Amino acid sequence: MAKKVNAEVTEQDKAEPKKISVEEITIKTGTRPSGRVDDMSASARLTDPAVAWRFLLAGNAIFSMVSGRTGVRYTFRLSRGKPRDGDDRPPPWFLSSLVGPSNTDDYAFIATAFAERVPGGGGERVQTVRAAKGVDPRDKRVLAVAWLIDRLRRGELPATVEFWSSGACGRCGRLLTTPESVERGIGPECWERMGC
Numbered sequence: 001m002a003k004k005v006n007a008e009v010t011e012q013d014k015a016e017p018k019k020i021s022v023e024e025i026t027i028k029t030g031t032r033p034s035g036r037v038d039d040m041s042a043s044a045r046l047t048d049p050a051v052a053w054r055f056l057l058a059g060n061a062i063f064s065m066v067s068g069r070t071g072v073r074y075t076f077r078l079s080r081g082k083p084r085d086g087d088d089r090p091p092p093w094f095l096s097s098l099v100g101p102s103n104t105d106d107y108a109f110i111a112t113a114f115a116e117r118v119p120g121g122g123g124e125r126v127q128t129v130r131a132a133k134g135v136d137p138r139d140k141r142v143l144a145v146a147w148l149i150d151r152l153r154r155g156e157l158p159a160t161v162e163f164w165s166s167g168a169c170g171r172c173g174r175l176l177t178t179p180e181s182v183e184r185g186i187g188p189e190c191w192e193r194m195g196c
């Protein structure tokens, strides 16, 4: 009997996706897509830096970067933290990298992006991308996203790197259905809430 229990536990462990940090789990917000974003049929290459920037920081963006030179592709999730009581600083974003077969679940936390408030009510400015504990600061994925953020905030999106939205809303994670939503990576309800 005890043996059987052990076997079950082992199976369960195997089935579990790579552990992501508690922090990453608690900041997942909004409605999860009902299905997996497997077919990527609604994914779109975003080429307008302003559109890409808004999508990227929307709070729950799943995106891919593809090197035009090598064809190497990385898929990420960038989830925004929640405001904390007594902390006036803008909440950070948590970057995780796809490490398994399920592009809704198999993410490992690799870095945090911090923002500062721009004095005089000028909004927020993403300042720093810091590798997570145990992740090499020179990790290619961390460097790639730091590079992307640096370019996009300056209004640039070099054609050497393809930037793809996943087909799920960058803010709430619902699957996008209309061409208009797909083009901007944001669903209609979130679009209104974001005041775009």
Ligand SMILES: [Zn+2]
Pocket (backbone or CB within 6 Å): 169, 170, 171, 172, 173, 174, 186, 187, 188, 189, 190, 191
């Ligand atoms: Zn949405």
